[in-house]
Structure formats: structure tokens, C-alpha cells
Amino acid sequence: MSEPALIEIRNATIWRGATRVFDNLNLTIEQHERVAVLGPNGSGKTTLLKTINRELYPVIADDSFVRILGRDQWNVWDLRRHIGIVSDDLQHRYAPKTTAIEVVVSGFHSSIGVHGTLAQRVNDEQIARARETLAVLGIADLAGTQLRSMSTGQQRRCLLGRALVHQPQTLILDEPTTGLDFAASFDYLDRIRDLSSRGCNIVLVTHHLSEIPPEVKRVIVLQEGRIAADGPKADVLDSTLLSAVYGTKIRIREIDGYFLAYPGAKT
Ligand SMILES: Nc1ncnc2c1ncn2[C@@H]1O[C@H](COP(=O)(O)OP(=O)(O)O)[C@@H](O)[C@H]1O
Numbered sequence: 001m002s003e004p005a006l007i008e009i010r011n012a013t014i015w016r017g018a019t020r021v022f023d024n025l026n027l028t029i030e031q032h033e034r035v036a037v038l039g040p041n042g043s044g045k046t047t048l049l050k051t052i053n054r055e056l057y058p059v060i061a062d063d064s065f066v067r068i069l070g071r072d073q074w075n076v077w078d079l080r081r082h083i084g085i086v087s088d089d090l091q092h093r094y095a096p097k098t099t100a101i102e103v104v105v106s107g108f109h110s111s112i113g114v115h116g117t118l119a120q121r122v123n124d125e126q127i128a129r130a131r132e133t134l135a136v137l138g139i140a141d142l143a144g145t146q147l148r149s150m151s152t153g154q155q156r157r158c159l160l161g162r163a164l165v166h167q168p169q170t171l172i173l174d175e176p177t178t179g180l181d182f183a184a185s186f187d188y189l190d191r192i193r194d195l196s197s198r199g200c201n202i203v204l205v206t207h208h209l210s211e212i213p214p215e216v217k218r219v220i221v222l223q224e225g226r227i228a229a230d231g232p233k234a235d236v237l238d239s240t241l242l243s244a245v246y247g248t249k250i251r252i253r254e255i256d257g258y259f260l261a262y263p264g265a266k267t
């Protein structure tokens with residue numbers, strides 16, 4: 001039997017509040033694909049990731065489904081072992097007093113703070129795994145440090161640690177380098193490349209073409225809740241196509257496997 005797709009979405013209608021973000025969405029991402037998702041603000045990128053991560057559900061209809069790893073039904077705890085997610089949004093949900101080890105350990109509970117209840121709810125093995133994860137990310141020294149005393153880059157590494165503590169097969173990253181300086185961004189991207197080279201599936205949302213690792217071969221562009229383009233990176237990262245989607249002139253260059261977008265000439 002062939003391996004089930006990471007995600008298979010058929011005829012999905014997905015609402016957020018009073019906004020119908022997707023209508024009749026069809027999308028399949030196989031395992032072991034590395035995918036980047038682009039699109040203007042509000043085009044539905046985060047909504048798509050939250051759907052993959054089962055934080056949002058489509059409207060129930062006979063001919064519609066969202067299947068993750070071949071299954072329609074998941075309990076959240078199981079899914080966390082397969083899919084780790086990092087988003088800026090998540091970072092803001094932690095109290096500033098939360099320590100690095102607490103952030104990482106909270107990955108075992110799919111919850112935000114475990115502050116104050118660490119001893120009761122967490123076993124030694126989980127703490128050991130969380131410490132290992134911090135060490136792998138180069139922030140073992142920060143285990144007892146509170147988020148409010150860390151740089152944004154260090155905070156973001158803690159969140160990556162939270163996503164990685166289960167050693168999930170798939171990592172979903174929603175604008176992971178927002179607010180990071182060059183050193184922190186490049187370091188972060190290196191870690192993602194390393195995970196990818198060790199077989200981790202990557203689905204990356206970004207606004208910065210230069211942050212799409214060379215390993216990512218497929219690019220999906222969303223525009224107002226529909227798929228405006230989906231295909232090989234070199235085809236999709238095309239100036240005419242992206243200029244139309246973003247409504248502004250964009251020029252694109254490829255340099256050493258990376259892509260760069262810069263403003264088009266005024267006419
Ligand atoms: N919590 C919410 N309630 C209502 N509408 C929302 C909510 N979150 C997002 N939206 C709307 O859904 C659409 C898609 O949002 P989103 O998926 O966050 O876009 P992106 O991540 O591409 O910027 C936007 O029109 C946005 O205004």
C-alpha cells in the first residue's frame with residue numbers, strides 16, 4: 001500500500017468567524033514533500049495551517065473531507081506526535097514568566113502554560129526529553145530562564161523546541177522568522193534545513209522568498225482563499241505571476257538556489 005498523503009483536502013469550505021476563507025478548496029500534500037505557502041496578508045495561509053493542525057474544521061458536507069495521514073478523525077494528543085507547529089501567534093499566548101523548559105514540556109500537553117504545575121503534571125522522562133531538545137537547539141543554558149528575559153530569537157527557539165519535543169514527522173511553520181534579525185533568522189533556517197535533511201516534512205509559510213530553503217521544491221500561492229498557483233518553485237516564483245497576485249510590480253532573481261524578490265521598475 002502506498003503511503004497516505006500528509007494532507008488531503010477535498011471540496012472544503014472553511015469559515016473563521018463570519019468570514020468564509022475557503023470555498024471548495026482542493027489540495028493534497030504528500031509526505032516527504034517540502035512545501036512553501038505564500039500569499040498576501042489575509043489570503044488564508046494561517047487558516048490552511050490551522051486546518052492541517054486541526055485547530056479549524058471545514059463545514060461538514062457529503063463530498064468534502066480533510067484527511068491527515070489517511071485519517072479523517074484524530075485526537076489532538078495523537079496528532080501532536082505527528083505534527084509540530086510553530087507560529088508567532090503561539091508565542092504571544094505564553095505568559096512572560098514561563099521558562100524555556102516549561103515551554104518545551106508544554107509540547108507534551110498540547111497546552112500553553114504549565115507554570116506552577118510542572119512538578120505534578122510532568123514526569124522525569126519528559127523533563128529529560130525537553131532538556132535534550134533544548135540542548136539540540138543550543139539553548140540548554142536557558143532552561144530556567146523566563147521568556148521575558150530572552151531575545152526574540154531565543155524565544156522562537158523555545159517554541160521550535162516545543163514543536164520538536166515529540167520528534168514529529170512533520171513541522172508546520174507559520175512565518176517563523178518574523179521579528180528575528182539576520183543571525184537569528186539564518187540560524188533558525190539552518191535548523192529547519194537540518195531537520196528537513198533528516199527526513200522531516202516541512203510546510204513553511206513565509207513572506208520572504210529568500211527564506212525558502214533550496215530543499216523546498218513546491219510552492220503554493222494563495223490569493224483571497226483560492227490557490228492562485230501551485231507547482232515547482234522555479235515556475236511559481238515568477239515575476240508576472242507574483243506581481244498579479246500581490247497587485248504590485250515584483251522582480252525575482254535566483255541566486256545559489258535561493259530566490260530574491262525586489263520592487264519592479266516604475267513605468
Ligand atoms: N479569528 C478570526 N475571525 C474572523 N475572521 C478571521 C479570523 N482570523 C482570520 N480571519 C480572516 O480570515 C481571512 C484569512 O486569514 P488568515 O488565514 O489569517 O490569512 P493569512 O495568514 O494569509 O494572512 C482573512 O480575511 C481574515 O481577516
Ligand SMILES: [Mg+2]
Nearest residue numbers: 045046047174
Ligand atoms: Mg497568517
